[in-house]
Amino acid sequence: MTATIQPVILCGGAGTRLWPESRGTRAKQFLPLTSSTSLFQQTVARVPAGETFASPIILCGDAHVPFVREQMGQAEASLLVEPMPRSTAAAIALAVARSDADTLLLAMPSDHVIADVPAFHAAIAQGARLAQQDWLVTFGITPDRPDTGFGYIAGGAPLDDAGFAVSRFIEKPPLAEAEAMLAAGTYSWNAGIFLFRAGRMRDAMLTHCRAIFEAADRAVAAGMHDGDAFYADAIAFEKAPSDSIDYAVMEKDDRVAVVPVQMGWSDLGSWQTVHTLAADKDANGNVAVGDVFLHESRGNLVRAPGKRVSLIGMEDVAVIVDGDDILVMPLARSQDVRAAAKARD
Template identity: 50%
Template sequence: MTAVPSIVPVILSGGSGTRLWPMSRAERPKQFLALTSDETMLQLTARRTPEDAGYAAPIIVGNAAHADAVEDQLNAIGVAPSAVILEPMGRNTAPAIALAAIAAGAGEQPLLVMPSDHVIADVPAFHAAIAAALPLVSDGWLVTFGITPDAPETGYGWIKVGAPIAEGVHHVDRFIEKPPLDRAEAMLAEGGHAWNGGIFLFRADRYLEVLNREAPDMVAAAQASMDKARRDGIRVWPDADAFAASPSDSIDYAVMEKAQRVAVVPVAMGWSDLGSWDALDAISDSDDGGNTHAGEVIAVDTNNCFVRSDGLRVALVGVSDLIVVASGDDVLILPKGRSQDVKKIIEALKAR
């Protein structure tokens, strides 16, 4: 039996980061912020796949505007990527992963695809799920990791978990679009479902094979853009004109929902996509008054508030159930439970 090649972490770092405005902005999205510890989300993601645990050097796929930030943050924790692929424009996750698969050699290397801005509190559980999936991946399966649900979440896609294939690994019965609340409640009560957390493990060649069958223009554009890429050290700039010809689509739609041998590993690993200030509040420690705060904050007769500042002193008196975030010259104030409405602020700012 031939040895399994080292797993190549592929860290997707192209997000624009508007959901955590005003701290997260297009020029410095949330993956470059220290939100849950002293290290940034990107640094924490890179640390989950250390070389001494058998992982290869990571490939980062990100925005060309963030090249310095990626290298500086990874250098600071001693992680040396094999490549930092700098997209000339966003084309969603399927083409971004194609770039990484080509950079990895387009062979039998297993690629562990991870967003750069997710929380995984239980890393050993994550590693155990990867180990369970790896034998099937070596045999050509495409694997996704299903997050054990604890709420009727309508903001995520769901996966119906099918029959078992191996210990801890199941067929994907079907992928389910972001559901309405009543459907989410029914799936949670029924069991046998998982959230689609957007983390994948598959061989580079198998991914490109399925993508080429389903979206050949995408593979052709990715390959042409890499053939004509400009390179400087580990930095790779795919050719802009060639990459612009790629259709824009997610890995879920372009590959996972259309492939034949697709498996899911259900796992409870303390996962969050930190998709809102409410989500960060939910995983943060609070004081005796139920308040969560970071930065220079004074709270008097105040209960159940989430307050964060990276400069301004914030003082609250006699209020409850608020989210208050101060960054630079901007202050965001809204009721808890409404942080998804930050997008309305972004739309209003664009309109101005």
């Protein structure tokens, strides 16, 4: 790489797909779901400050500032605090507004799993070459199954062995279309990771979503520092329309590139996925956290710190205990957890 890359770690939001552990300010990214460290800490560790990466910018809401500071420990970082959620376009616009035009920004979620970090770094190096040529770069995950839960990216013309021009973005498809795209071999899952020159994204936003960028720009101009954190102005930022960076910019711009990569990626979007990715399964495929007794039981996920849980003759179920909330369900019904979250929180 010929330039230091500025990581921008998107740390807002909570979500309900991993209820009851993930909710409110105790969001999924701050939980130790696949190892002893949180997803956020794993994300920070993937972009260590040095020759390749600058110290990260952590973009988060005010309620998450204490979690970020605690989990960063002594590591150096800058906090960029959004006053209220306005989705990823406005969040990224804040980082763009605070950056020099030639800075390469790597915007990425804080709650994903990437098992093959060298493959991730190699893809970033390829993307940096394209970003310096003023491509807006996204990273596509090489699919290994016809999953209907992800958006897809169609790759077009090759770009200097570094990636492909994006021909189109596809919303979450029906199964038949997902199977056809898997067979075609030129489609990737949209991982929501982006690399671009700040000035190029600024121009793209002024073209495609001017109201979002101008609100973020004013929020930065009227913002204030508090130690290691910069707080964007709430009155200005509130006027930003809420839209994702995909809809607001990437799907509209005519110079978008995709770098396909196989890097052991997962958005860890369900308790079933947490079970699948767990490295500490017993001989019967059970994953247990807490004081758990398992008898003639297979393929279960039990997370009950501080509680005593016994399973007898159970297969492929999740038991998640958090305070007074207890979730019990077949792992195959993990996508239905939102119903319980809505009823209970």
